[in-house]
Amino acid sequence: MQQNDPYQTRVAVNASKQSSKYKSADTTATTDKNMQVSHRSKRPVSKMLLFGALSVGGYGLIFSHQALMTSTYTLGGWHAVLPVGTAFCFSFVHGAFASNLLSVIGLEPKKA
Amino acid sequence: MKKYVFILLTVLLLTPLVQNARAGGPPPKNVIKGIFTKISASERTATIKVDGQDSSKLLVLGEAMSPEDITLDKKVMVSLDTHAGPNVIKDVSVMFFDMTVTKIAALLLVGLIGGLLSGFIGSGGAFILTPAMMSMGAPGAVAVASNMCHKFPKAMVGSYKRWKYGQADIKLGLVIAITSIIGVQIGIKAQKSILDHWGNAGSNLYVSAIFVLVLLIVGLYVMRDAIKLSNGTTEATTSKLATRLQKLEIWPMMEFKVANVRISAWITIPVGLFTGMLAATIAVGGFIGVPGMIYIVGASALVSSATELVVAFIMGAWGSVQWGISGLIDVRMTLLILAGSLIGVQLGAIGTTYVKDYTIKMVMASVMLIVAVSRGAKVPIYLADLNLIPQLQTKLSIVLNAVSFWALIAALLVAGVIISVAMAKGMLQDRAEKRTQAATSQEIAG
Known part of the structure; x- marks a missing residue:
């Protein structure tokens, strides 16, 4: 499966060109196999887990206080800051989770 | 530069025009939000604690309304029938449904x-x-x-x-x-x-x-x-x-x-x-x-x-x-x-x-x-x-x-x-x- 990955093949082919850059990142790995591992580790699993946990925590917090949320968030006037601000914060936290999730699954934009 | 001044001026001139513009349409008029605290079926009236106000308000049930339509202790949106008189309820809807x-x-x-x-x-x-x-x-x-x-x-x-x-x-x-x-x-x-x-x-x-x-x-x-x-x-x-x-x-x-x-x-x-x-x-x-x-x-x-x-x-x-x-x-x-x-x-x-x-x-x-x-x-x-x-x-x-x-x-x-x-x-x-x-x-x- 790993041998069929186009990126890995390319890394191996370009190894001579990328050697200096690569050495700065990891001076011990020199074989093709190690390069493949290094490429795979770029998938942001830890980031996904971190933002995922933050997002789940946020949703848990809000849905465990539904009554408070619905009453204070709909008082109108300056309280508009609450729903708009909350949606804004979630767009960053949950948005970052979603972005990392797609990368981990392997759904990346086409590289030109 | 002249172009940006023109755009800025146009925007400034049009700002008063658009201050009430709402994407997705305007919110409904003659609507009050609050929680019904009391209902009197015989007098066909209901007392509501309006959002943002300390005092309560007495509303009259409209002709088409029945006392069962009033939900107590839940946040509601009340549409008023201004043609029938002041404080006459036309319609009541519960604002937040229970999540299942x-x-x-x-x-x-x-x-x-x-x-x-x-x-x-x-x-x-x-x-x-x-x-x-x-x-x-x-x-x-x-x-x-x-x-x-x-x-x-x-x-x-x-x-x-x-x-x-x-x-x-x-x-x-x-x-x-x-x-x-x-x-x-x-x-x-x-x-x-x-x-x-x-x-x-x-x-x-x-x-x-x-x-x-x-x-x-x-x-x-x-x-x-x-x-x-x-x-x-x-x-x-x-x-x-x-x-x-x-x-x-x-x-x-x-x-x-x-x-x-x-x-x-x-x-x-x-x-x-x-x-x-x-x-x-x-x-x-x-x-x-x-x-x-x-x-x-x-x-x-x-x-x-x-x-x-x-x-x-x-x-x-x-x-x-x-x-x-x-x-x-x-x-x-x-x-x-x-x-x-x-x-x-x-x-x-x-x-x-x-x-x-x-x-x-x-x-x-x-x-x-x-x-x-x-x-x-x-x-x-x-x-x-x-x-x-x-x-x-x-x-x-x-x-x-x-x-x-x-x-x-x-x-x-x-x-x-x-x-x-x-x-x-x-x-x-x-x-x-x-x-x-x-x-x-x-x-x-x-």
């Missing part, structure tokens, strides 16, 4: 597919999300407000992604958004005067007629173009109209680098105005904004759909603040839809990098045409309400309502399937190409 697992799952799923559509064609989602929320029991105004509040973060994430892919023209988006906000105001004025003259049924008919007409005409045009391009009979080029309009040298000329267009501001302004007017009337401004940018301004479908996300972000943020001030956003619904749509919108954005320009057109046209059918099914009901045709049988109106609702679901599913298939095909093709390239270079190296 089924409702949560439905909101997540609709959010995900709605987001996918938005990320791909720049708009969409609102047409299904608002009716979906209403069918779950949310009052219309709360559904519109909650949808609006989910739209701007979703569009922000989507436009950021597509800007990173080099597709979104921020400047064009800003110009269209500012003019759209003015268009919203004009749209609301038109709707108000129709509401005054023809009442609620007339207004519904007007909205549906515009909806069906615009979506059918524009949808068919876009579909024809997409089919021609997919058959390979023509190549994706700037439309003849746009080419001609770009030749008009009327000051101030504007240059949009990402869209690769130089055009007079006097051409982009009407596109924005119509987008806003449609947003105020039928809540899906993008269905005119994107074709407007493609066929009138002359941008590609890829750039137009990405730029529409910038427009949606600005319009959505504007609308959310105003709906928030009215206190009608149900943040639970907003966040549940966001949970799905933030994934969907990024997936849709990734999808655009793998497909051809005509796929975006094809998806947009299909959605527009099916949504037109959905709204068209309701026209006979409104015509009967206005006594322009004989009253419909109850069975027939139930069928028409069902057709209308399921057509929306069908639109969402069709779009979801076309996008997924096109994206999967594009990804597989890309991988196959990369593999061949790698094999060739290995052979050369070997």
